Amino acid sequence: MIHRALLTGLTSIFMLTSAAAIADPASDEKAKKMASNAGCFTCHSLKHQEAKDGSKPIGPAWEDVSVQYKNKPGAADFLTRVVLEGSNPYSSHWNKKVSGIAMPPNAVAITEGDARQVVFWILSLK
Numbered sequence: 039m040i041h042r043a044l045l046t047g048l049t050s051i052f053m054l055t056s057a058a059a060i061a062d063p064a065s066d067e068k069a070k071k072m073a074s075n076a077g078c079f080t081c082h083s084l085k086h087q088e089a090k091d092g093s094k095p096i097g098p099a100w101e102d103v104s105v106q107y108k109n110k111p112g113a114a115d116f117l118t119r120v121v122l123e124g125s126n127p128y129s130s131h132w133n134k135k136v137s138g139i140a141m142p143p144n145a146v147a148i149t150e151g152d153a154r155q156v157v158f159w160i161l162s163l164k
């Protein structure tokens with residue numbers, strides 16, 4: 039019984055992973071919409087931007103996130119947790135590169151499944 043549940047869980051993870059691995063404009067648009075509805079773009083841009091006045095963005099550009107985490111094992115799981123639970127204000131992963139505020143937990147704004155899809159999309163950006 040436990041094995042069956044585990045297998046079902048693993049299968050859906052694989053399905054999600056392979057779905058994200060195929061560049062699919064429709065699912066990219068869907069992920070973008072989910073992010074937009076959840077308010078992610080209040081603090082994130084897609085592309086890296088240098089402000090003329092030298093000020094730092096609130097959160098890292100998602101293309102930069104993609105570059106930073108792309109081929110790291112477990113990155114999708116890890117980032118999904120950070121998105122849902124928020125980042126640790128005392129150990130920023132973007133020290134000195136962004137505003138320095140912590141990302142608040144987003145579990146109120148987005149479901150775990152949707153967060154995972156947005157993260158897969160972010161990781162596919164660069």
Ligand code: HEC
Pocket residue numbers: 073076077078079080081082096097098103117120121125126129130131132133136137138139140141142144147148153156157160
């Ligand atoms: C109130 C501003 C704010 C909102 C809203 C916000 N973020 Fe963030 N996000 C941040 C900040 C600030 C960081 C950098 C955290 C750090 O320094 O470790 C960050 C980091 C991240 C990272 C990288 C995490 C890491 O540990 O490197 C991802 C991925 C991310 N956000 C995705 C999202 C998604 C998806 C949403 C919407 C559901 C979202 N963010 C909404 C501010 C925000």
